[in-house]
Amino acid sequence: MHIFDSVTKTKRRFEPLIPGKVSLYVCGPTVYDDAHLGHAKSALVFDLLRRVLEAEGYDVTYARNITDIDDKIINKSREAGISITELTDTYTEAYHRDMSALGVRRPTLEPKATESLEAMFDLIQKLLNTGHAYQTSNGDVYFDTGSDNGYLSISNRRQDETDTQQRVESFDEKRHPADFALWKGVQDDDVAFDSPFGKGRPGWHTECSAMIEKHLSTHTEYAIDIHGGGADLLFPHHENEAAQTRCATGHELARYWMHNGFVTIDGEKMSKSLGNSFFIKDALKAYSGEVLRFFLLGTHYRSDFNFNEEDLLAAKKRLDRLYRLKKRLFGMKAVEERTPFQAALLEALGDDLNISKALALLDEMIAAANEGLDADPKDKDFKRKVLADLAYVESLLGYGTMNPYAYFQHGIDEGTKAKIEGLIAARHEAKQAKDFERSDALRSEITALGVQLMDTPQGTFWEKTE
RNA sequence: GGCGCCAUAGCCAAGUGGUAAGGCAUGGGUUUGCAAAACCUUGAUCCCCGGUUCGAGUCCGGGUGGCGCCUCCA
Numbered sequence: 001m002h003i004f005d006s007v008t009k010t011k012r013r014f015e016p017l018i019p020g021k022v023s024l025y026v027c028g029p030t031v032y033d034d035a036h037l038g039h040a041k042s043a044l045v046f047d048l049l050r051r052v053l054e055a056e057g058y059d060v061t062y063a064r065n066i067t068d069i070d071d072k073i074i075n076k077s078r079e080a081g082i083s084i085t086e087l088t089d090t091y092t093e094a095y096h097r098d099m100s101a102l103g104v105r106r107p108t109l110e111p112k113a114t115e116s117l118e119a120m121f122d123l124i125q126k127l128l129n130t131g132h133a134y135q136t137s138n139g140d141v142y143f144d145t146g147s148d149n150g151y152l153s154i155s156n157r158r159q160d161e162t163d164t165q166q167r168v169e170s171f172d173e174k175r176h177p178a179d180f181a182l183w184k185g186v187q188d189d190d191v192a193f194d195s196p197f198g199k200g201r202p203g204w205h206t207e208c209s210a211m212i213e214k215h216l217s218t219h220t221e222y223a224i225d226i227h228g229g230g231a232d233l234l235f236p237h238h239e240n241e242a243a244q245t246r247c248a249t250g251h252e253l254a255r256y257w258m259h260n261g262f263v264t265i266d267g268e269k270m271s272k273s274l275g276n277s278f279f280i281k282d283a284l285k286a287y288s289g290e291v292l293r294f295f296l297l298g299t300h301y302r303s304d305f306n307f308n309e310e311d312l313l314a315a316k317k318r319l320d321r322l323y324r325l326k327k328r329l330f331g332m333k334a335v336e337e338r339t340p341f342q343a344a345l346l347e348a349l350g351d352d353l354n355i356s357k358a359l360a361l362l363d364e365m366i367a368a369a370n371e372g373l374d375a376d377p378k379d380k381d382f383k384r385k386v387l388a389d390l391a392y393v394e395s396l397l398g399y400g401t402m403n404p405y406a407y408f409q410h411g412i413d414e415g416t417k418a419k420i421e422g423l424i425a426a427r428h429e430a431k432q433a434k435d436f437e438r439s440d441a442l443r444s445e446i447t448a449l450g451v452q453l454m455d456t457p458q459g460t461f462w463e464k465t466e
Numbered sequence: 467g468g469c470g471c472c473a474u475a476g477c478c479a480a481g482u483g484g485u486a487a488g489g490c491a492u493g494g495g496u497u498u499g500c501a502a503a504a505c506c507u508u509g510a511u512c513c514c515c516g517g518u519u520c521g522a523g524u525c526c527g528g529g530u531g532g533c534g535c536c537u538c539c540a
Contacts, residue, residue: 009470027540028540029540030538038539045540071538155469155470155536156469156470157468157469157470158468158469229540231534231535231540232535232539232540234535235469235536236535236537237539261534262540267533298478298479298489299478304472304534311478314489314491315478315490317490318478318488324503325504327503328503356481356488357487357488360480360488360489361487363487363488364487364488367504370504371505373504374505431499434499436499436500440500452502454502455499455500455501463502
């Protein structure tokens with residue numbers, strides 16, 4: 001496996017800190033709203049990474065946090081007039097529902113901020129004890145960036161005069177403008193936790209370092225093997241996490257850093273402030289989760305990804321090819337069998353998740369399978385190999401998990417389905433009687449319902465039209 | 467202003483310095499009562515200008531054009 005490390009900006013061979021094991025931490029969502037395409041991209045990329053590492057034989061411990069305490073959450077719960085936990089439970093559940101629809105497997109661990117407070121206290125206390133943090137008169141605890149020799153080594157930034165912009169938590173007792181809050185002291189607020197540093201709430205960056213130390217740390221030169229997240233988190237979020245961990249524990253945070261590119265919509269960045277977020281639950285109304293998975297995972301993870309309907313449709317057609325092949329072999333049981341295709345597929349993905357190369361291999365496999373089935377539809381050995389390859393693709397990439405018939409009928413309601421079946425039966429009778437005029441008329445009627453027919457030796461089937 | 471990324475056929479998109487994968491769309495063909503699917507076939511010298519090299523999409527320099535981070539953000 002080779003991974004592009006965004007800190008050294010080079011592709012490096014992956015070597016685990018502990019032989020045979022991989023510790024992977026990815027920044028998860030703040031649960032105050034529905035998940036959007038950006039959340040999906042990140043979750044999908046690291047889901048794929050996890051699958052590839054597992055296919056290579058590693059024992060992967062994958063943690064993705066859930067931030068369930070935050071100013072945005074507090075504000076929204078007040079607006080909505082519901083409790084914090086009611087709000088965060090609702091959106092945590094929604095997040096899980098959406099990710100599961102995209103075929104994203106649940107991580108090994110999903111620590112919540114509110115359940116990791118003790119670990120955060122430990123971290124902050126260590127930083128205070130070693131002089132890397134200080135408390136101000138209003139109860140805030142800040143990380144002293146000036147005390148960390150390694151600060152800015154993750155994002156490769158330079159500390160210059162222009163970097164004097166005020167941070168949100170800016171306060172004039174801060175020693176340096178870049179110092180960030182580990183703990184925000186709160187006096188007159190009921191949404192606060194008791195801590196050794198007084199009543200308050202954790203700063204945004206604190207939880208990740210604390211959780212990593214608590215759940216994943218290998219206690220070697222680096223806390224974990226791989227840390228991932230969206231490219232926008234590189235600075236300041238990951239820089240600050242790394243600083244906390246470095247100063248509190250003496251080891252670096254991660255040996256490899258991976259950042260996925262952004263999802264834009266029609267060329268524009270999708271962000272909360274622009275208000276053009278595209279929710280996954282809305283996309284799922286028109287397309288199956290697997291089509292969205294295939295589309296979002298279709299370009300390299302580090303590239304920016306532009307979401308638009310036209311490209312989505314082209315991606316769906318490409319996935320259709322896989323399901324067409326599945327249809328030809330429908331009903332046959334797959335047996336595990338290693339093939340050169342499978343080895344090549346894993347090798348392609350092992351090269352920093354080169355999905356384009358993997359898909360090219362997949363397309364070639366599909367073409368060869370169709371050709372072979374055309375040449376000799378009864379070759380059992382050949383079919384067995386194809387089925388084994390399809391099963392491998394399903395487990396490694398998560399493509400081909402659906403019933404192929406259901407896949408092509410996605411989006412048609414039950415009533416219409418029954419109507420279509422009735423018309424097909426009538427058309428079948430007309431065809432038997434060689435009344436092609438009537439059979440064509442019936443087909444037009446069926447086509448008008450948004451589906452198309454396919455006559456095969458096994459009977460007539462229908463699919464939803466694009 | 468500081469730091470950084472990207473620019474390959476109509477569209478999406480790979481590409482260890484040696485004469486450009488794959489998919490969608492398009493045209494032609496085989497098959498089919500018709501149609502669909504499947505299969506065969508059809509197209510780019512890689513933003514521009516210099517340089518290094520026997521040889522560059524692929525390295526270096528300079529442009530032009532997009533975009534991102536520096537503030538909550540996947």
